[in-house]
Amino acid sequence: MSQPRDAQTDPSSALTRRTLLGGGAAAVGATAFGFFTPASAAARPAGRIRDPFTLGVASGDPTPGGVVLWTRLAPDPLAGGGMPARPVPVAWQVATDERFRDVVASGAEVSRPELGHSVHAEVDGLRPGREYFYRFRVGAELSPVGRTRTAPAPGAALASFAFAFTSCQSYPAGYFTAHRHLAEEDLDLVVQLGDYIYEGRPDPRDLRPHEGNGEPITLVEYRNRHAQYRGDPDLQAAHAAFPWAVVLDDHEIDNNWADEVPQDPARQSREAFLARRAAAFQAYYEHMPLRRTSLPRGIDMQLYRRLTFGDLVDLHLLDTRQYRSDQAPQSQRLDPTRTILGDQQESWLQAAVAGRTARWNVLAQQVFFSQRDFASGDALSLSNDAWDNYVADRDGLRDHLVAVGTSNPVVLTGDVHASYVCDVKADFDDPDSATVATELVGTSVTSGGDGRDQNPSDAVQLAENPHIKFINRNRGYVRNVVTASGWTADYRVVDVVTAPGAPVRTRASFVIEDGVPGAQPA
Ligand SMILES: [Fe+2]
Incomplete structure (x- = not known):
């Protein structure tokens, strides 16, 4: 290039x-x-x-x-x-x-x-x-x-649309080899689902220690952190090769933040956190190819939006951090007053996926959408940072997709540093209920280090959640080729990130047929 x-x-x-x-x-x-x-x-x-x-x-x-x-x-x-x-x-x-x-x-x-x-x-x-x-x-x-x-003309009959999605690129955890391979793919777009930077303090024991003296707090500190990441030649190559569409998650600011609540309210006052959030948002905008509509105003940044690619793909980029209720104990997960999207974004999305849309409706977002029980047997153990902690919003959106007949909904997810494929069920507690959408979860670029094929505990997840069809814990990205008749997702992985130059391979491929929710092994 x-x-x-x-x-x-x-x-x-x-x-x-x-x-x-x-x-x-x-x-x-x-x-x-x-x-x-x-x-x-x-x-x-x-x-x-x-x-x-x-x-x-x-x-x-x-x-x-x-x-x-x-x-x-x-x-x-x-x-x-x-x-x-x-x-x-x-x-x-x-x-x-x-x-x-x-x-x-x-x-x-x-x-x-x-x-x-x-x-x-x-x-x-x-x-x-x-x-x-x-x-x-x-x-x-x-x-x-x-x-x-550029995107194709509105409504243009597209033969195919190729894109990759990526997330979770911890600089200290390893080399961005996946981005070097990503840059060599044949793509129309790259979608970044968050954790573009990590806010962690420098640790000299890390492979590539973070810059600075501690966690970034001020605008200049966030600029320096973004600049360290953006100096990476593999990441630069991936940006220079394709247009990107980006949304942030938590680590662009602070681990597991929720709206106006930091990770550790005992250590960051509300005022201090809001100033930090405004600084982090501004540095994010400064480093991303975003439109002026996303220019932050104080603590607010408009990130949810839709990009359309001919008659084939409507890409809805969601923001599950800025408007969410704080994470709550699992016992409160059904509380209908709690939200992960916020009312305005939810209304926008409900309208956007109804009526006339492209053939494939992508919900590109951050955290795990499908139910995921980590505990064997009758016990239920769920993530309180994922949609499982916001069941009313999750089930409401899922049921809305069914009610308005949204064409081919596909949820894209980052955050968990592992690859998954899930059937989105009409009732996650009933394996015989209808599959109504598909969730594709992409692994990290580096976060978590070298990775492996699976963890021993993954067998429990697969047994407890029959709607989860695939788990893999190598690093990489997901390459997708979308046509009118189907969607092929290739889970592209590298075996090593703590040494440069690992080759890329396709660990697994899945296909979603037009009109048939749920991915099948290719
Ligand atoms: Fe992450």
């Missing part, structure tokens, strides 16, 4: 074919900050910044003909970024070819110190369902080249 910095585009062809987009900012980009202006004539303030693209490039949230292009200027990434405390213009280009001979859009954004000199260029007016290449320039410095893809 990368390209030599001295590779030059033919200016005449670029100038004639360039389409200026985005109004004023783009017009400025074409003149003062254009890629082909001699360096001496370019904006003087930008000319002196050396090596600002240490965090790579990314793109995300594709629409028909549009996509967000991301970078963040950080010549000193682990020390607050190292940028001067003033706005710096950043030019960008989009081309149909990797060598930028056919530039079809260009413009400029002003990166500001208030947002960590991050850049979120929302490009529109491209062709739907097409591959593009993009890059940024500051002064004489060119960024690496990224590749992206």
Whole structure:
């Protein structure tokens, strides 16, 4: 994906074919900050910044003909970024070819110190369902080249849609080898289901210790943590290869936080936690290819949203952290006043999955959806951080999918550092009840370390939960190819993350047939 910095585009062809987009900012980009202006004539303030693209490039949230292009200027990434405390213009280009001979859009954004000199260029007016290449320039410095893809036209008859989902990438736990393999897949999109960073303190015994002096609390500390992760070359390769759609889970802020409640209320006051949440949200936005609609306002960040891919896939990205009731003892799991989605998100989702939708309706979210009993025999032992602790919301959503006849619902899950395949049952306590949806759970990239095929206790889970059809505890990601007739999920795993370079293999493949909830071994 990368390209030599001295590779030059033919200016005449670029100038004639360039389409200026985005109004004023783009017009400025074409003149003062254009890629082909001699360096001496370019904006003087930008000319002196050396090596600002240490965090790579990314793109995300594709629409028909549009996509967000991301970078963040950080010549000193682990020390607050190292940028001067003033706005710096950043030019960008989009081309149909990797060598930028056919530039079809260009413009400029002003990166500001208030947002960590991050850049979120929302490009529109491209062709739907097409591959593009993009890059940024500051002064004489060119960024690496990224590749992206716009979403197909609304309702377009798609032959197939290929995407992977990924979660839980603990930097200290190992190398992001899975991302290196992910970057080499043939995909339209990557979906990240949270635990993009971990907030843990540095431990010198770790393979790749976290930066900093403790858990991040302030905005600068969260920036440095994100920058450490984003400096990883395998992660950069995966971002540069495809557009991503991201949602966060708990570790982007604090383990198992719930709305305004931290993990350890005895040690973090409500006020301190809310300030921490606002800082963590802002750093997350600064480092992700998100649209301005997700720009945090104080402690709030709009993350639940829908992306549509022709007539084939409606991707509903959910936020199960920001609006949830605090985790409660298992005895309170049936309390109908408790929520994991919050009323507004629940209403939005109920409307979004009713009526006319794409053939496949994906619920991309964080925590385990299906019932999961860890205890053998009559005893019931459930996770209180998962949908099992919010039964009214879980069963209500499940029953709604049935009631409105949502076409092919598929729940995607991260969080548990293991791969699962589950039938979503009309009644989880009755194995003979109907299967009404499918849940695919993806393993971690590294979290938990090298992993293994299964734990001894997995036999108990499989016996106690007949709707769970597969458990595997290697590291990796899930590759999916979706067509009108079926969905194939390949569980791609690596055997080792504590040493670099492990090969990838497909541990198992499952197929969901159109109109038949539940995945079957391929
Ligand atoms: Fe995790």
